[in-house]
Amino acid sequence: MMLPSSFWKKSHSNFKLPGRAVRLVALLLLLGSSGYVLYLDITIRDAFEGRKFALPARVYGRALEVYPGLKLAREQFVGEFKSIGYHENPQPDEPATYKNTLNGMEFTTRDFVFGDGVQPAQRLRIEFADGKVSLLQVRGSNDVDMPLLRMEPPLIGGIYPGHNEDRELVRIGQVPKQLIDALIATEDRKFYTHWGIDPRGIARALYKTVTGQRIEGGSTLTQQLVKNFFLTSERTLTRKANEVLMALLLEMHYSKDEILETYLNEIFLGQDANRAIHGFGLASYFYFDHPLGRLEPQEIATLVGMVKGPTVYDPRKHPELALKRRNVVLQVMVSQNVITQAQFLAARREPLGVVQRAPAGTSPYPAFLQFVHRQLERDYREEDLRSEGLRIFTTLDPIVQHQAEEALASRLAAIEKARKFAANTLEGAVVVSSTQTGEIQAMVGGRDARYAGYNRAIDAQRPIGSLVKPIVYLTALEDPHRYTLITPLDDTPLVWSQPGTTDWKPQNYDHQFHGQVQLRTALAHSYNVSTARLGIELGVEHILGKLPLYGIERRPPPFASSLLGAFGLSPVEVAQLYQTFADGGFRTPLRGIRAIVTAEGKPLQRYPLNVEPVAAPAPVYLLTTALQGVVREGTAQSLSNWLPAEMNVAGKTGTTDDLRDSWFAGYTGDRVAVVWVGSDDYKTTGLTGASGAMTVWGEMMKNIQPEPLEPAMPENIEMVNVDPVSGLRYDAGCKAGVLLPFIKGSAPAESSHCGASSADRSGTKPEAKPGTEKKNWFQRLFD
């Protein structure tokens, strides 16, 4: 390492100093300043080396897979284009451009590095008919049909280094010569010849300062870089002196190209909410939405002009000032022969051409990003997340997310209005996942979905009330010798004493007791008393002990009241619970991340689909039938205001004491979704599960257009026509009967004449046919 002090000494060696004392003082000063310079040297080199590679992790949403037959409307596809920054162009042959045609669009994709390799840009055509993709082709001299297109995934956020700095790292070779020339012509014409400072500039600045005029620049690019490393608004002579020294030191250690490259990546060029835009690479995307290599002369001039004052000359906030500044730079460019006179004239005529885009801040989906970040923190060091430029591919589906956000905000506002609540008294959270893969498609942490604060979807643990009941009923249905969908349950007054608690006297929501009710009816109407009796009969510990099986780690208190949901879970935990019911007894851990790739595009980690069989398919099938009954004829009947009966939705309402929490959890053929509505301060809202959360759920699902629920029927299930009241078997053709699934061997044996239903027989317990030998359910699965 070259000693910085030697340099210092050299520049002072010509002074003649009279007298010993003076020489001693000078020596001491020299030593002292050498030490100081050494300190500055270390500081600036640390900054230079450290900053060179701090790249944020980029988080992407799911890549839309497009294929003929996909349910996708043209407007949704335009929305997708917007989210990945495509723009309209009458000649859509450049990457990220599109044009509308009669039935669809022509467009060109970008190169994109996925976890499984590069997907090159392609010129394509798409057409739509009846809300579906009807044609997908590669455009060429001969158009060729394409089976599948994976769009580039939308960038949904980043995990940023330091003070939320974001940048797109560029090598000096990737930067257009025109930009470098324009920058040097405008900011520092002697860059390639000076050694870090411009003495005339400094002299001028010094003169102005001393004569009481304002303290001003005269900075070389090197000095500006130093200034950028230690961003402060302080303008003092000391700081200026440090800056000069550090600039000199930088020039001693690094080549001009290294300094210029770092400058190009480091310079602050704007603010996007709480995200700082650093460097020309990112600024090029941020303002013009294309890479550096494709910048036009006037766009280069705009960016170079911003160096002088990124806030003052922000082309979005102050377009007139930015335009004026741009034209000044263009003038410089032509006078320094960076562009020709013709280019100059053409460029001056162009508008600013900045893409209008709402500032996204750190992420438009803060709740989901937080969920992803927590998952990442388990596997990675925070500093790596913030500096290694990892690319994180997630499961978020912006189309579903948008519907979830809209439904929550609009329904809560509507409820407040209808019930004359003060505005913004209600809060809520939504989680939507895919049934078969457990991928989280949407997560809303509160009605202001952009607010990056309290995330109710993962952090609010609210009593789940009746949402817990399916566990009780599933446990019962797992024993087909004792329980079927039509087994009568006892819904008469109950007093339960348990050491350690006061006597427990559960009540039904309607404050009535219903005598003998069929199991499916008790669940459909969410009767508390019969459920409590059933749960106690099966064993409180036994039922609660099953929670870990369904992916719930939290252990509720071992009291009978827990059977009615007197314990808190977060919406995402409830989604995990219902995922197993929706997926026929297979538990798939909910996932937010699919894969992580290094900055260079090398696969680092995959989060593969993982499936665990935790409940036998047949009882789960029965449970789903019962939960479909909740929607068809039970507490969630009014869901039909949103979704047609053919959807066959299975779901459960949840309402807690004094109407503090309103829940709905349910599933369609392809999605599991959970909604919670309540107030953050645990005040009563007057809402039941059906009047609050369920309306959000319905509104959201209506717009998502889910697949109808048709669970695969396990082989040990048979459909039997029974009298809906007595539960006795009818002939298959009897129209008065109801067709219900039974685990083979458990259907009622006793039959009745068609239509002989009578209420007085409803109490008789239909005989279960015994005889099936007891086997582990997993063994039965493979029978």
Add this chain to the structure above:
Amino acid sequence: MINRYAWYLASAWLLLLAGCAGVSTQPSTTAATAGAAPSGAQQSGEGAIIKAVPKSAMSENKAVIALLDRAQIDNESGQREAAGSSLERALRIEPRNPWLWLELAQVRLAQGQYAQAITLAGKSNSFSARQPLVQAENWQVIGQARVAQGDSAGAEQAFKLAAEFAQQAKADADRNSGFNFQ
């Protein structure tokens, strides 16, 4: 008896070595019959009927077929992770397609993730009512995974079921002359 289990082990080992245990159904069925021929399937004399299943019978969606093709290429070159990733993409399009779950089960089997292979084959079974051909393949996977886990009794039971379903598939195919399974 012991001899037969040695065969099971040997055949499973061969499959792993050849890297073709997880090959998608077209070759995998051939692989299963070729590699696992000495196993239960052949002993009961039915395994040989499962030969090539045309991709068009696995899905009507060309996107899914394209992904299956891709998974197959990746799997053949030992890129199991990539193959799994393509299959997951296909499953997002057709989450209830038993062939896709079967393929994924085969990839996991090739990766040595036996418990996952068994579960995924079981999941495929849950979607393959009245599709004995897929079920036969699933039981084949379960059998091989059980062999690798050292569960010889379970493996034998699985291979027996595989043979039964294969026979059923053959009978179906014979009935339906329009659909030729060879």
